[in-house]
Amino acid sequence: MPELPEVEAVVRSLREDGAGGLKIVSTTVHRASSIRPQSPREFAKACAGRIIIEIERRAKNILLHLSGDKTIRVHLRMTGDLMIRNTSSDEKAVRIAWKLSDGRRLLFMDPRALGTVHVSDRAAMQDTLQHLGVEPLSQAFTAKQLFAMAQKSQLPAKLFLMDQTKVAGLGNIDVAEALFRGGVSPTSPMNTVKPEKIAALHGAIRKMLRSAIQSVYKAYRSPGGYRNHRDDFLRLVYGQAGKPCQVCGAAIERIRQAGRSTYFCSHCQC
């Protein structure tokens, strides 16, 4: 279940495996419902004969820029994965397979089939990503900027951070962990969070993402992939309902916000 660190691991892994420079020889669509254009013939035609020039991550999107100014965008959603393989152990989950010029295949796997794969002109693709907010690991993302954005929103802090139009790419686990480390309650209206806490939150987001990327990439490159490989030290609150807080000993609580689980320590986060 990919968040930003997992998506980044996928991107780095594709580069490491030499996806750049390879040509797409043919495309097989095993499930038409998540591709655009939705016709497998048109989709395959748009990919055919193009060379993968570069691979980029934008929020949780994977962008494969192709020769001829086309771009494939892959969003893994909850259970997607994208990899280059000679063979695959479970073909059942393969939704799209691109045959490459070196004989290997680029596979979009997605058991739950919530993920999406789109191909379009590069410029049109950029337009579809315009709504995304600042990349949390970019230089543009500063504590000052986060504070300025926070002043304009009464959203509960958790929902603010999950909003991709504000900070792009944060997911449910990473938000929970960043809020805990920043000492910010997930339910506090964002515009009421003190400047010191905003600064702590900003630092926590960047520190966490950097260390998560390292650990997830390492796990992703080893047998079994990243699933269930998020190191425990990265999870001080997520999934820990009822267990004692490692800082103060109070029980970690679980609540629901916008239909999704939030884990936090009401003593440390206020």
Next chain:
DNA sequence: AGTCACCTGATT
């Protein structure tokens, strides 16, 4: 701001 829909598989 909340609820549902999209899907399947693991867990209770």
Next chain:
DNA sequence: AATCAGGTGACT
């Protein structure tokens, strides 16, 4: 059988 899931977009 029911509930849960690391995401997002389209509805109220």
